[in-house]
Amino acid sequence: MTASGWRDDIQALRGWAVLFVVLFHTGLGIAPSGFVGVDIFFVVSGYLITGNVVRERNAGTLRIGRFYQRRIRRLWPAAFVTLLATTLAAALLLTPTAQARFWQQLVGALTFSTNVALWRQINYFHDSAALEPLLHFWSLAVEEQYYLLLPVTLLLVPHRWWPAMVAAVTLASLAAFLWLYPWSPGAAFYLLPTRAWELGIGSLVACMPVRGRVQRLAYRTAPGLAAIVLTVPFMALPTAAAYWLTLPACAATAGLLAAARPIGPRGAVAGWLGDRSYAIYLVHWPPIAFAHAIWLGNSPPAWVAILLCTAGIGVGAVLHGLVERPCLRLPLSRWWWAALIAGSAIIAVTGALAPRLTGNAIARVDLQPVTGLPGAACDGSRTTFDPACRTGPAPRLLLWGDSFSQHLVPGLQATTDVAFAQASKGGCPPLPGLAPVDMQASVAVARGCIAFGDSVLSWLAHTPSVEVVMLSGSYLRYTWPGVRVLRRDGSLKPPNADQLAAAQRDMVARVRRMGKRVVLVAAPPQSAFDVGQCQERRVHHLLLAGAPTDCAITPANRLAGSDWLAALMARFARDGTPVVQLAPGLCRSDGICPTAWAGRPLWVEGKHLTRTGSIVVARRLGLGAHAWELAR
Structure with a gap:
């Protein structure tokens, strides 16, 4: 100085x-x-x-x-x-x-x-x-x-x-x-x-x-x-x-x-x-x-x-x-x-x-995220699956995935009486042996994802009551800038569709050898804007830009990578994994998806469904029975 x-x-x-x-x-x-x-x-x-x-x-x-x-x-x-x-x-x-x-x-x-x-x-x-x-x-x-x-x-x-x-x-x-x-x-x-x-x-x-x-x-x-x-x-x-x-x-x-x-x-x-x-x-x-x-x-x-x-x-x-x-x-x-x-x-x-x-505190809009079944066994914080996360003593269906599996729970409960277990861990798409690494998930977190997937497969092998495994995950995450894929052998590489498809085929083959059927529920249409905030801003007459005035999801404002995701889902289907698409229950024939029903938002943000959205789309598709019949 x-x-x-x-x-x-x-x-x-x-x-x-x-x-x-x-x-x-x-x-x-x-x-x-x-x-x-x-x-x-x-x-x-x-x-x-x-x-x-x-x-x-x-x-x-x-x-x-x-x-x-x-x-x-x-x-x-x-x-x-x-x-x-x-x-x-x-x-x-x-x-x-x-x-x-x-x-x-x-x-x-x-x-x-x-x-x-x-x-x-x-x-x-x-x-x-x-x-x-x-x-x-x-x-x-x-x-x-x-x-x-x-x-x-x-x-x-x-x-x-x-x-x-x-x-x-x-x-x-x-x-x-x-x-x-x-x-x-x-x-x-x-x-x-x-x-x-x-x-x-x-x-x-x-x-x-x-x-x-x-x-x-x-x-x-x-x-x-x-x-x-x-x-x-x-x-x-x-x-x-x-x-x-x-x-x-x-x-x-x-x-x-x-x-x-x-x-x-x-x-x-x-x-x-x-x-x-x-x-x-x-x-x-x-x-x-x-x-x-x-x-x-x-x-x-x-x-x-x-x-x-x-x-x-x-x-x-x-x-x-x-x-x-x-x-x-x-x-x-x-x-x-x-x-x-x-x-x-x-x-x-x-x-x-x-x-x-x-006056902004009037007419609060419910945008609470869906977190799946209640209880400590279902909080997704562990690196091993807790079998206590279930709706009945002898579950016949396993719902397995990340937060995209959690938001299906209200719809599944509304459309089936079949007892099911929930194996959900946030940020861990259901691809055993693979896990994403980015600013939201370190290598240690990715290792936890792989360990969680292995524990699910181990539980399945010892649970004969389960007949159907329903998968759902945020596969679009693998397209995010800077994301890498951790493999079970410790290698860390950029993601590609071949890698994901191979992991999906191997996992499905392993589950079928256990005598169980598999079905995958695709993510709902995902928008490039926050749908929930759009609907809430509409209710409170706040400034709004970057989306249609009715907050609809259109082909033009879908999240980048949506075409890649659709191609991946089609590839999964060609490789033998039946895929249930949620879009027919949420969107019109022209590809435009209204984002509210009876004044209630169907999406929490731009990706996950609200409780209302989960129930509405499940009832329109008859999700429980449809997925059960489609599984193979």
Whole structure:
């Protein structure tokens, strides 16, 4: 740092980081790995906060209360304005279903725990995450939790042990991340214990200032390190692989911090963005999320995305000039605590009352997902099938698959008296020996899918009462960008139709050798937009784009890959697996599928059926009897 404590290179780093994040969030593919901008922020924040604490501790001026007050003065005013404006906009633009999730996130933002709320709600890399206006507050929560613990920890630990302690915590956090990520990507992504290593890298540089030869080396390699930081976000890798770009980005950022080499003049664009990076980060995302909600889960048109990106930077600059900077100049006092409590109360009350004042809480639409048979045995969390998940003591039918088998349960119960068992595990299409790997399912999760399938086959071999095996799964998942297929032998390869067809033939042959018949129920027509939100927005007269006004699924707005899926189902049928198509019970002869019946949505989102949808299509097709007769 300079004598004044200012470093232009750090401001430039902040500027590049926020630009990467904004470009990534536009959805235009300009910076496909731009999410690493947040990781750059983490390293920089750890460095700056630790540096401040170390200097004050060494000077004997560190006061915990004053430290927290400065953090509040720095972070809260702009966050208050953002949260209040977002809460009001959510009341006007979101459906009651979306507002219920928003309220949990808002409480998280007020209690520095948005990351925990989001961890319980949604995978950051799932398409539906783009609908959450406070999604970006997860990273602020991680930083705030780190800020709460850091000064107390450094006060309690003797000064000479600081570098060793920070290094140990950083390595432990990184080890925890590497261990947990394969088992629970969501927890590893969102929670402080597994993200602290990024802040810890910055803290380590601050606790162990480089000198002499090491500093000269860092200074000389700074251009190369800058090239890594500036290039990584633009690498067009599959999402599952791209996340590991975090490691080189964090390491390069640490090197730049150690080098302390100016990246450009103070008035450069990156420096200008860096000065305003916090405010820009706060305000850029909510409008994009609202646009995703209006376009029913899809990215808005390019011109809208560009407009929102530009507006986010502009509004962030205004927020910085009118709120953030003036509040930094105000003297510290007890009034900050009063302002914090009053401001939080205002936002909480606004969040609770605004939907009622706008009328959006009336006529709630039931969009609860179908989770299959009730009971702990049926929750799908185990890697082995629990035979207690059944409707009778001697089941004659087995319903086997992923969530697409679960949503058939109400329809099956409405159209057959045959006792059946349910073997459903989310994210695990019924192809024994194969399992998908992507950002929503790690290799460890895929191994669990394979183990679950093996346990189902083992149970079938020892259950003579079962006569028919009904299969249903999300085979379209194998077309998702970046997905790979884990085989039982441990190999990991891109998917192809030949591979899936071979696995299907082998499994059906094995089941038939047990003396049982097989039938497959295809997925319902799947749309490129969120059908449930479309119907709910219609009911509440909210802005709606990206779908027909009646929310119908048409050949033009079906999900990409629908033709591939139809060809795969036809191939399964040619290979000897009878296939029941749900489309005739949901769609007209012209291929248009109405998505509501008697005012009730038939789809939860764009893929899964509601309870009403399951029962309606099953009764129209006579699903229970039809599938039983077709099975062979």
